[in-house]
Amino acid sequence: AQTVTQSQPEMSVQEAETVTLSCTYDTSESNYYLFWYKQPPSRQMILVIRQEAYKQQNATENRFSVNFQKAAKSFSLKISDSQLGDTAMYFCAFRVNFGNEKLTFGTGTRLTIIP
Amino acid sequence: DTGVSQDPRHKITKRGQNVTFRCDPISEHNRLYWYRQTLGQGPEFLTYFQNEAQLEKSRLLSDRFSAERPKGSFSTLEIQRTEQGDSAMYLCASSLDPGISNYGYTFGSGTRLTVV
Numbered sequence: 001a002q003t004v005t006q007s008q009p010e011m012s013v014q015e016a017e018t019v020t021l022s023c024t025y026d027t028s029e030s031n032y033y034l035f036w037y038k039q040p041p042s043r044q045m046i047l048v049i050r051q052e053a054y055k056q057q058n059a060t061e062n063r064f065s066v067n068f069q070k071a072a073k074s075f076s077l078k079i080s081d082s083q084l085g086d087t088a089m090y091f092c093a094f095r096v097n098f099g100n101e102k103l104t105f106g107t108g109t110r111l112t113i114i115p
Numbered sequence: 116d117t118g119v120s121q122d123p124r125h126k127i128t129k130r131g132q133n134v135t136f137r138c139d140p141i142s143e144h145n146r147l148y149w150y151r152q153t154l155g156q157g158p159e160f161l162t163y164f165q166n167e168a169q170l171e172k173s174r175l176l177s178d179r180f181s182a183e184r185p186k187g188s189f190s191t192l193e194i195q196r197t198e199q200g201d202s203a204m205y206l207c208a209s210s211l212d213p214g215i216s217n218y219g220y221t222f223g224s225g226t227r228l229t230v231v
Contacts, residue, residue, distance in 0.1 A: 004157075033219075035219065037222075043224065044118075044119075044222050044223060044224040044225070045158075045206070045222040046222070047219050047220070050219060091157050091158075093157075101146075101210070102148065102160040102163060102171070103148075103150075103158070103160065103220070104160070105157030105158050105159070106157050107155070107156055107157050108155075108156075108157050
């Protein structure tokens with residue numbers, strides 16, 4: 001079974017600063033995907049960024065980037081030039097690349113951007 | 116097609132009553148998932164469908180829970196004899212077959228259930 005751990009329940013940062021959210025996972029699989037999802041207050045969960053385990057290059061999407069350390073089973077999210085709209089719960093998630101592709105989520109990090 | 120729709124957004128029910136939630140996925144998505152999210156936790160997998168076939172159910176899904184996806188389109192999740200521990204956000208998500216696209220899930224806004 002897979003587990004995902006997010007050790008930072010809450011974080012806050014000043015607008016325009018950079019923040020890094022941590023995530024570690026445990027699996028015996030070699031072929032999998034990792035995701036960061038954002039869940040704004042009372043709104044639906046949306047995908048922020050995804051990483052294929054077989055790719056060594058870290059994924060980047062505009063202000064969002066990841067630091068994927070496969071050997072350490074670590075998958076952190078960096079948000080650069082943070083904006084007020086980044087305020088949300090952020091969930092790290094894992095899925096294997098076969099079968100039903102269900103997601104295993106961490107417990108989340110509540111991020112607040114301070115004006 | 117504006118995404119995954121869930122109805123109702125909120126449901127308050129008395130303990131022991133039955134409730135049913137509906138999910139309308141993105142029309143071309145053949146996979147549909149149900150998750151449950153309790154306060155302060157990440158979503159937990161409940162069940163999933165490929166077209167009309169229910170292919171996996173979590174041990175979290177007790178006998179009081181049943182899900183259907185007739186004709187492979189919308190899905191319903193029914194909870195019978197609700198208990199206070201059923202209070203949660205119930206999330207629906209849909210996706211294309213990963214063999215076709217690996218862009219991942221699209222989530223709905225969820226149905227928040229409160230059992231009093």
